[in-house]
Amino acid sequence: MADVARVAGVSHQTVSRVLNGAPHVRPDTRERVLAAIRELDYRPNSAARALVTRRSQTLGVVSFGSALYGPASMLDGIEQAARSAGYFVSVASLRSLDSRSVQEAVDRLRDQGVEGIVVIAPQISAVSAVAKVSSAVPLVAVGSGSRSPVPMVAVDNEAGALAATRHLLDLDHETVHHVAGPSGWLETKTREEGWRKALEAAGARVPQVQSGDWSARSGYEAGLRIAEDREVTAVFCANDHMALGLLRAFHEAGRSIPGDISVVGFDDIPEAAYFAPPLTTVRQPFGELGRRALELLVEELAGVGHARSHMLVSPEMVLRRSTGPAVRR
């Protein structure tokens, strides 16, 4: 910066003024400074600036399962929104979601000097970990349940699950089976609750829940078990990947879809429309969730306060060919 000042024949302060768009700089001196900057290919040192302003221009993202479609999309949305808000994004992805790991990741980011943190933390333990995080920096959770103790943005899983289940009931299915996610996840819980409420509201029997781990493999295994029960005519699956495994298992068991069994998924991953058959599912706007979370965080940073600190986004049902009317026996 001193070099630039020398070349432009001004003081370092004037260079700083030009850089920060401060008022009270005569147009021609501004030009001279800019010319000097170009000539020297000068780039401000962000560390120095961060040191004195106490602002790093950086936000942190703690993410879990970041290779999965949901988290990856959210991260993408977050980065996009952060950039347009003038922030950098630093990531810390977790291998496990225990309280210690979350705390560690948050600490790491804090040490790096991030101004705020978004936690992509869909697990119950993570939320409580986040809640415990004695963090001086603002923190927003995304994709976690509605009873999160920190500000958060999430899809209304319960409403989505309820709609999915009701869709099947409306097709005259006597009841709807459920393949849930792994225990400990907020999505697992809220989706199961939505399913249960829909059944209860309709006075339908509530069958036993099968549990998976979100993977197609686990859906396949659940499918094999379910296929043994010839009574089953409708299944609501807690995510699309498991639904894929389910379809595979039903196919192998010789059950036609939706002829014998109707299946609904959750997420609407891009491939869902090309499953065999195309999957009826509940769309989660992941990218938008990420963007909204970041907006919330930026608002907190700006000190807007906690005016709208819990944000539930309504998911949307996408009807495809994996669901059909129940066969009356």
Add this chain to the structure above:
Amino acid sequence: MADVARVAGVSHQTVSRVLNGAPHVRPDTRERVLAAIRELDYRPNSAARALVTRRSQTLGVVSFGSALYGPASMLDGIEQAARSAGYFVSVASLRSLDSRSVQEAVDRLRDQGVEGIVVIAPQISAVSAVAKVSSAVPLVAVGSGSRSPVPMVAVDNEAGALAATRHLLDLDHETVHHVAGPSGWLETKTREEGWRKALEAAGARVPQVQSGDWSARSGYEAGLRIAEDREVTAVFCANDHMALGLLRAFHEAGRSIPGDISVVGFDDIPEAAYFAPPLTTVRQPFGELGRRALELLVEELAGVGHARSHMLVSPEMVLRRSTGPAVRR
């Protein structure tokens, strides 16, 4: 830091020594300092440290299509490796891969003070953009072609495509059709080359190529076109998502797989094993690619030089049920 020094009754330099594990600190003073640090919950200011050491402990990742399985997995691998090497990771995801966007992203990261950059840049234009990037910081590309002008890590796409095609030829198919990726991608090019070479080596006819855009939708559309040609008995598809669309189209056209047509994909996404039927494909170890890229970058930072600056990882074929012997007519 001054506070800590005061509480511990030492100078700030001694605190610094303890923090950096410098030698020549008496055990009991070290203890006093550590105690003071704990008492005050002191955290070093990374901006100040970066300012004086000229090292930000941060690496940048430029990524494209970061919601897709491949890039997301690589990013994940990169982050993991970076963390264990003691670096933070800052991401910049691109919406388009033109030279200007890439340059902008790289500049942004440089301005932030990253010490090195990994570019997840599978597009030809990106590679040339990267090559042009007049960057003072070390730069490594991952997942791009073998003729990249910067150090890079990639799967040997050509070998993978060749193996996939040969697998089909070995099953007695007269020739193998190809659904390629979008033009401009290195993967598209090298996979097509591998396919072509395998055909030529076997003296098989080289059919016209269908092009998609990696999405299941485009695979579906290509599949509809291919299904019209009753001569087709084998298709090598440049990625699994398109293969999924292909399977769907064939199913709708009443062609059985692998009875009428064999299909091979590329990537081995986790769902591929649950397609209908389970997909024979070529596995790319994305996470490992990311890790290796980061290791390469760290080596460059350490000044090990460009000893092994191009690293080709051999992909592995995964045989499943979407391929079978050609039906002799």
Add this chain to the structure above:
DNA sequence: CCTTGTCATGTGATCGCGAACAAATACACT
């Protein structure tokens, strides 16, 4: 003509840390 206020620019201090050097202390060996 002198005050007063606005613009335009410069000066010095400061952010928190580590590097270089200096000083003090401890230990070893005559």
Add this chain to the structure above:
DNA sequence: AGTGTATTTGTTCGCGATCACATGACAAGG
């Protein structure tokens, strides 16, 4: 005891920016 060397600690400076304040020039108003 005296000298030399190794360990341990402290002092000063500077990294590259912003901030608070000072200064000079000029115009407007009395």
